[in-house]
Amino acid sequence: MNQSIKSLLLCSIGFLMASGIATAQVDKSSDLFKTLKAKDSILFKIGFNKCKIEESAKIMFDDLEFYHDKGGITNSKEEFVTAMKKGPCKADNTENVYRFLVVESLEVFPMYNNGELYGALQNGKHFFSTDEQMTYEKSNNYALFSHLWIIDSGEWKLKRVISYSHTSKEVTEN
Known part of the structure; x- marks a missing residue:
């Protein structure tokens, strides 16, 4: 690749990053990450695991x-x-089914419109079990998810959900 093409490519990437068009995931200690992780808990620890569906429906x-x-x-x-x-x-x-978040898998990518935060994409991995004490290492029922969160009147609400790659893996005894 010649030098002028490399320079153009680097300048383009720099422009995209500076303009906010290309944004990396937020730091896991950021307020945005913590806020959406808490929303995930409302959806699953309360709505799914405890079947308080109406409570989790408030954020949809x-x-x-x-x-x-x-x-x-x-x-x-x-x-x-x-x-x-x-x-x-x-x-x-x-028999209750419990959902568990694989915490280290959680990622949040902010979305901007003319420099103003309007939403975020939250990606992660979770697993399911009838055993309330199950760990990911022993689970055989997991999936990936993507949640599109949008700010509505100052509140984060869930707009779109994609749940995919539901898989069973061979469970090994440790």
């Missing part, structure tokens, strides 16, 4: 879209809440 847009690689598409918050009540949180459920 009405037009929530949920894309699941095994379960299909959910087109609204109402449809999502109904599916939870008929599935993992049904009244006659005799």
Whole structure:
């Protein structure tokens, strides 16, 4: 690659970074990271694990879209809440399923419009088990997720969810 092409490439990357168009993930000690990690806890530790669905639904847009690689598409918050009540949180459920975040996998990427923060993409890995004491190393049911969070009237709300790469792995005894 000749020197002028290298210079142009470096200048372009510098411009994108300075303009906020290309932004790296935020530091895990940042307020944004901590805020969205707390929102993740509302969704899962409260909404999913304890089946307090209405509480977690408060931080979702009405037009929530949920894309699941095994379960299909959910087109609204109402449809999502109904599916939870008929599935993992049904009244006659005799065995709870718990969701656990793989904490070190969590990433947050801020999104800007003309330099103003309007949203963020949150990516991570989580696993599921009927054993409340399960650890990732022993789990055989995990997946990746991406959450699009948007600021609405000063509050972070969940707009889009993609849950994918649901996998079972061979469990080994340690």
